[in-house]
Amino acid sequence: MCLIVSAPKGNQIPLELLQDATGRNDDGWGVMWHDGNRIHVHKDPKPSAQAIYDLTKNNPHQTLVHLRMTTHGDNSHENTHPFEVIPQRLYMMHNGVIDVDAPRHLAFTLDHHDRAAAGGHDAGHARGTSEGDVAQVVDGQGVDLADHVALG
Secondary structure (H helix, E strand, O other): EEEEEEEOOOOOOOOOHHHHHHEEEEEEEEEEEEEOOOOEEEEEEOOHHHHHHHHHHHOOEEEEEEEEOOOOOOOOOOOOOOOEOOOOEEEEEOOOOOEEEEHHHHHHHHHHHHHHOOOOOOOOOOOOHHHHHHHHHHHHOOOOOOEEEEEE
Protein backbone atom coordinates (compact mmCIF):
# COMPACT_ATOMS: atom_id res chain seq x y z
CA MET A 1 0.00 0.00 0.00
CA CYS A 2 1.12 3.57 -0.58
CA LEU A 3 2.52 5.66 2.24
CA ILE A 4 1.54 9.24 3.08
CA VAL A 5 3.84 11.19 5.40
CA SER A 6 2.88 14.53 6.92
CA ALA A 7 5.56 16.87 8.23
CA PRO A 8 4.07 19.55 10.49
CA LYS A 9 5.06 23.19 9.96
CA GLY A 10 8.78 23.73 10.45
CA ASN A 11 9.65 20.01 10.74
CA GLN A 12 11.95 18.14 8.38
CA ILE A 13 11.29 14.51 7.46
CA PRO A 14 14.53 12.69 8.36
CA LEU A 15 16.54 11.45 5.38
CA GLU A 16 16.82 7.99 6.98
CA LEU A 17 13.01 7.69 7.12
CA LEU A 18 12.73 8.76 3.46
CA GLN A 19 15.42 6.25 2.44
CA ASP A 20 13.62 3.42 4.22
CA ALA A 21 10.23 4.49 2.84
CA THR A 22 11.42 4.86 -0.78
CA GLY A 23 13.11 1.48 -0.47
CA ARG A 24 9.73 -0.08 0.30
CA ASN A 25 7.54 2.20 -1.82
CA ASP A 26 9.68 2.77 -4.89
CA ASP A 27 7.08 3.38 -7.62
CA GLY A 28 7.15 7.17 -7.50
CA TRP A 29 6.74 10.04 -5.10
CA GLY A 30 4.93 13.33 -4.76
CA VAL A 31 5.23 16.30 -2.45
CA MET A 32 2.82 19.17 -1.84
CA TRP A 33 2.50 22.15 0.46
CA HIS A 34 0.61 25.42 0.59
CA ASP A 35 2.67 28.55 1.24
CA GLY A 36 -0.29 30.81 2.00
CA ASN A 37 -0.60 31.94 -1.62
CA ARG A 38 -0.53 28.80 -3.73
CA ILE A 39 -0.11 25.04 -3.67
CA HIS A 40 3.33 23.72 -4.63
CA VAL A 41 3.38 20.25 -6.19
CA HIS A 42 6.39 18.17 -7.22
CA LYS A 43 6.31 14.55 -8.30
CA ASP A 44 8.42 11.95 -10.05
CA PRO A 45 7.75 8.30 -11.00
CA LYS A 46 11.33 7.34 -9.98
CA PRO A 47 12.22 6.86 -6.30
CA SER A 48 14.61 9.39 -4.76
CA ALA A 49 14.81 9.94 -1.02
CA GLN A 50 17.49 12.57 -1.57
CA ALA A 51 15.31 14.56 -4.01
CA ILE A 52 12.41 14.57 -1.54
CA TYR A 53 14.71 15.54 1.32
CA ASP A 54 16.32 18.37 -0.67
CA LEU A 55 12.95 19.66 -1.85
CA THR A 56 11.45 19.71 1.64
CA LYS A 57 14.59 20.82 3.52
CA ASN A 58 13.97 24.00 5.50
CA ASN A 59 10.38 24.19 4.24
CA PRO A 60 8.50 26.22 6.89
CA HIS A 61 5.07 24.90 5.76
CA GLN A 62 3.20 21.69 6.54
CA THR A 63 4.32 19.24 3.87
CA LEU A 64 2.68 16.06 2.59
CA VAL A 65 4.68 13.33 0.87
CA HIS A 66 3.15 10.40 -1.01
CA LEU A 67 5.28 7.33 -1.73
CA ARG A 68 3.67 5.02 -4.24
CA MET A 69 3.50 1.25 -4.26
CA THR A 70 1.88 0.26 -7.54
CA THR A 71 -1.23 -1.87 -7.29
CA HIS A 72 -2.98 -0.65 -10.47
CA GLY A 73 -1.71 1.18 -13.54
CA ASP A 74 1.84 1.71 -14.67
CA ASN A 75 4.63 3.72 -13.08
CA SER A 76 4.19 7.06 -14.78
CA HIS A 77 4.01 10.75 -13.99
CA GLU A 78 0.24 10.59 -14.60
CA ASN A 79 -0.21 7.89 -11.93
CA THR A 80 2.03 9.60 -9.37
CA HIS A 81 0.31 11.52 -6.56
CA PRO A 82 -0.79 14.14 -5.73
CA PHE A 83 -3.58 14.30 -8.28
CA GLU A 84 -4.94 17.65 -9.37
CA VAL A 85 -8.71 17.54 -8.83
CA ILE A 86 -9.53 21.21 -9.41
CA PRO A 87 -6.76 23.08 -11.28
CA GLN A 88 -4.56 25.08 -8.90
CA ARG A 89 -7.13 24.69 -6.07
CA LEU A 90 -7.51 21.08 -4.96
CA TYR A 91 -4.99 18.25 -4.95
CA MET A 92 -5.45 14.79 -3.49
CA MET A 93 -3.31 11.93 -2.22
CA HIS A 94 -4.86 8.60 -1.28
CA ASN A 95 -4.16 4.97 -0.48
CA GLY A 96 -5.93 2.22 -2.35
CA VAL A 97 -7.82 2.47 -5.62
CA ILE A 98 -10.54 4.94 -6.61
CA ASP A 99 -12.29 5.45 -9.92
CA VAL A 100 -10.19 8.10 -11.68
CA ASP A 101 -13.25 9.25 -13.61
CA ALA A 102 -15.00 10.44 -10.43
CA PRO A 103 -13.27 13.87 -10.34
CA ARG A 104 -13.63 14.23 -14.12
CA HIS A 105 -17.34 13.41 -13.82
CA LEU A 106 -17.65 16.06 -11.11
CA ALA A 107 -15.92 18.68 -13.29
CA PHE A 108 -18.22 17.81 -16.22
CA THR A 109 -21.31 17.99 -14.01
CA LEU A 110 -20.31 21.32 -12.46
CA ASP A 111 -19.29 22.75 -15.83
CA HIS A 112 -22.71 21.80 -17.22
CA HIS A 113 -24.38 23.42 -14.18
CA ASP A 114 -22.27 26.61 -14.60
CA ARG A 115 -23.28 26.85 -18.28
CA ALA A 116 -26.94 26.44 -17.38
CA ALA A 117 -26.67 29.12 -14.68
CA ALA A 118 -25.02 31.47 -17.20
CA GLY A 119 -27.87 31.11 -19.64
CA GLY A 120 -26.25 28.36 -21.69
CA HIS A 121 -22.90 30.13 -22.18
CA ASP A 122 -19.66 28.40 -21.27
CA ALA A 123 -18.84 29.47 -17.72
CA GLY A 124 -15.58 27.57 -17.30
CA HIS A 125 -14.53 24.36 -15.63
CA ALA A 126 -15.72 23.63 -12.10
CA ARG A 127 -15.32 27.20 -10.90
CA GLY A 128 -16.74 27.80 -7.48
CA THR A 129 -16.46 24.14 -6.57
CA SER A 130 -16.26 23.58 -2.85
CA GLU A 131 -14.21 20.99 -1.03
CA GLY A 132 -17.51 19.42 0.05
CA ASP A 133 -18.60 18.92 -3.56
CA VAL A 134 -15.43 17.02 -4.38
CA ALA A 135 -15.49 15.12 -1.09
CA GLN A 136 -19.04 14.03 -1.80
CA VAL A 137 -18.10 12.49 -5.14
CA VAL A 138 -14.88 10.93 -3.88
CA ASP A 139 -16.56 9.75 -0.66
CA GLY A 140 -18.91 7.84 -2.95
CA GLN A 141 -15.81 5.81 -3.83
CA GLY A 142 -15.22 4.97 -0.15
CA VAL A 143 -12.36 7.44 0.39
CA ASP A 144 -12.01 9.88 3.30
CA LEU A 145 -10.35 13.12 2.17
CA ALA A 146 -10.04 14.63 5.64
CA ASP A 147 -6.31 13.95 6.07
CA HIS A 148 -5.23 14.06 2.45
CA VAL A 149 -6.32 17.38 0.95
CA ALA A 150 -4.78 20.79 0.35
CA LEU A 151 -6.92 23.69 -0.80
CA GLY A 152 -5.78 26.78 -2.64
